[in-house]
Amino acid sequence: MYIYDEYDQRIVDERVDQFRDQTRRYLAGEMTEDQFLPLRLQNGLYIQRFAPMMRIAIPYGLLSTRQVRKLADISRQYDKGYVHFTTRQNVQLNWPRLEQVPDILAELATVQMHAIQTSGACIRNTTTDPFAGVAADETVDPRPWCELIRQWSTFHPEFAFLPRKFKIAVCGSEEDRAATLVHDIGVHLHRDREGKINISILAGGGLGRTPVIGSVIKEDLEPAQLLNYLDATLRIYNLYGRRDNKYKARIKILVKAMTPEVFARQVEEEWHRIRAVTEPLNQQEIDRVSAHFTRPDYDSLADQDFNDLSLQGSASFQRWLKQNVSPHQQPGYSAVTLTLKATSDAPGDVSAEQLDVIADLADQYSYGELRVTHEQNLVFADVPQHELPKLWQALDNIGLATPNRGLLTDIICCPGGDYCALANARSIPLAEEIQQYFEDLDYLHDIGELDLNLSGCMNACAHHHVGHIGILGVDRKGEEYYQIQIGGSSAKSASLGKIIGPSFKREEVPDVIKQLMSVYLERRHEGERFVDTSLRLGLEPFKEKVYGQKAA
Template sequence: MYVYDEFDRAFLAERVAEFRDQVNRRLAGALNEDEFKPLRLMNGVYLQLHAYMLRVAIPYGTLSAAQLRRMAHVARTYDRGYGHFTTRQNIQFNWIKLENLPDAMAELAEVGVHGIQTSGNCIRNVTTDQWAGAVPGEFDDPRIWAEILRQYSTLHPEFTYLPRKFKIAITAAGHDRAAIKVHDVGLRLHRNEAGELGFEVLVGGGLGRTPFVGKSIRPFLPVRELLSYIEAIMRVYNQYGRRDNIYKARIKILVHEIGAEEFSKAVEAEWAAIRDGALHLTDEMIEEIRSRFVYPAYEALDDEPAEFTAAMADPRFATWFANSVHPHKVPGYSIVTISLKPVGAPPGDATADQMDVIADLADAHAFGEIRVGHEQNLCLPSVARRDLPELWRRLDAAGLATPNVNLVNDIISCPGLDYCALANTRAIPVAQEIAKRFADLDKARGIGRLHINISGCINACGHHHVGHIGILGVEKNGQEFFQITLGGRADEQAQLGTLLGPAVSYDQVPGLVEDVVATYMELRSGPQELFVDTVARLGVEPFKERVYAAH
């Protein structure tokens, strides 16, 4: 965990006091909505269909037990007893009253969390791998670099009014769990042949109305140059990014229109002028940040303790272990994913009681640390294997041990028209119905890894373009219809899905997905060939022929 200092605490307290004054002035009529809206958005406050929504950042997906417990308290005290974890390592409270928001924010600020820069045309929450610092084979802990970027970008005066919002993601492992290729800037931490640590820099990725996979503009950037190079990118974007058309304002459009090579040249020219200036990171600066991350005091433990071996005789525990537990870099420890996708429940939602249970379990078994992944699940990054049976029993009792991580009913979904003022269609009920069709988890395991991503509009908060099966809601003559894509993926082999065929109605979606999966089961070369690999091998045509013949 990163330990905040007095500066951070004082800054947040001042910010809450400022927002409290703004709310009071709005309620009293001293500010009108045109004046107030940008102020509330700068603090992560949106107005949705039925209520205000507060979006709170979880920097690089890392939460302390105390922070999660406070979120549970806010959900219970100011909201309707639950929170929604998003695809960008944020949590959203959907029902907070404007008049209560300053109090809720003050309570969150006491534990160092806030909604600043979770909205607006600024650098948003920097995201990374939810297994950072725990997974074997990492080149470094990517959170160090995410924190450096967080400090640099928070309230940066030059980048507070960019042409459009700006999202940065970092990975430091061989397998990309942070979806860096579909971010405005993606950073892949690795070592060069000389063993030096640096980043491959990708720009211009993104989803939404015009999706692109990011282009690599620099294969190796020494880590000390991170801020100066990012500043050069931001300056080029700030200068040349379009401000005349909101739909063409993201950096991906600029990179696409002038080409990655020209964009890279402009960045290099800008960088040459600033690289040796104040943004050059010294070893002392980096170590100062690194020293503020407190790592668990791992014990020397056995990988096969008696408690664990005995529990493996229980098929339910063994099934959960096989699905939700991943090897840790330290012997005797594991990484545990907590599914927030119980079959039939809204994806990514956790009740206040569940948050309290997870916070307690993190304190008891995981050094007080919780992570949030973009797949809308939580994670305990460091659990002693001897503690896994007890952890599982308590998670199971709280409805948090559904062994469906990465399976067909581990569905990513945006809030959709049930909450969102921008949505065309619902998304959560579609996810719920599909999940129910695959409620037999033995069958789901037989299908294997399969990611379904659902968005209720073209803005793509549900990342439908990179779902193995992507589902996009569109409105036709006042009715909900859905376009289906196959073969997308968000990892190191990121690619956009291919449209399967004409849009289908709301009621047809679950059956169509069942037919797509059944077709895969017939066409796959064997159980080892994942759905996305079968689509890559055969294309969408065989699926199209079978599915549309049935509908």
């Protein structure tokens, strides 16, 4: 993983000192709320329903065990003993005290972490595939390119006050596990027939109030021109993006208004102007950054036969082996997902005690690294297959061996009305009720792959628009209701879900999902996922089942 140099550490330390003084002046009454607002946002600090919320950056979702242990210590000392992992591969503290935030930032700086640009109208944390570097279908390791983007975008003077927040995702695999089509910019890395890296750029994706699938604006970009091209794209957005209406300020609105073709031409013209006066990325710099992402010193192992008696165990272990263990580039190794979706736990939450054990296990079984996923889960990327039974037992002992990765109860869920002042409805209690309703693992495995995303408001922090089933909390005359849509996907064939009809009370939602499942199980073709069946059949069979029974 990337290790700070002297310059990296100095700018993070200086930012801590700067914000400490800004916080002191604000608390002393020397700075107004309006003056302090952009300063706290630049340091990842929001004001939520009951307390501040602090968002800490995890660049492209990669953590060392030293950083994991520091997060555990901080959560114990400055919060309530747990952290929350987000769909942006970041981590949040829900209960820090404002006067202690500079101390938290100072603690983070000791392990090369920060909260810079995790909020505000700037370029946010760049995200990627949590299986980067080990995925069997990977053609280009995206991590060095994410790091180059991070270094380019952090404190970029021209893009510190954009019309709105800006999110970039990078993918280097056949399967898009970074949801690049619903980001402001999506970067696709691939190789040509000669093995050279080429880059495709997508722009104008995004969710929220106006969900849009991104459009390709550039193909076959030379890697050396990546940052220049991103500069050009951001300049056009910064110049023409609307600042008079925050609901129309995202780049997706600009691209749609201009049309992708016109927007691409504008970017191309700006890119040529930049190229005339700016040096491209040189190979020396690409190699310098790439050198931080070498492969571990793997042992020479053979792939295990997962049907072999040496890997046999309880039924729970077998389910976990099938559902939470993924293929790896290196023979004899697998990647393991820890789903943070045990029933009765808020999705994405992990206690300090669990973090300590996770760090120990990552040191023992996965070369001291951990990944954060877009689905609010964690990944051990490099586990020797013969160690899988021991790892499963250790995870089971701390309640993190739930065998439901990619199943209905692996719910992506925002904090909702329990924390967020913007939410129309509570998300966490409904997620728990759905998990309890569908506890039968045999039934879940019969249903198969299903993404269920649950947002408490139209800001779509849980990406409900691209869930196979998306649930949105809405306010109906002061009461919490939930709108349901189906058919969404964040994969390379991305699609936006369609609303099935009027919203439901919270207690009705689990049974509505059961009715949707009954249509799927009755009418699916062999090998079809729920999303495939819903797109093939359209809304009508599902609407008839749900609202016909409700009316009766």
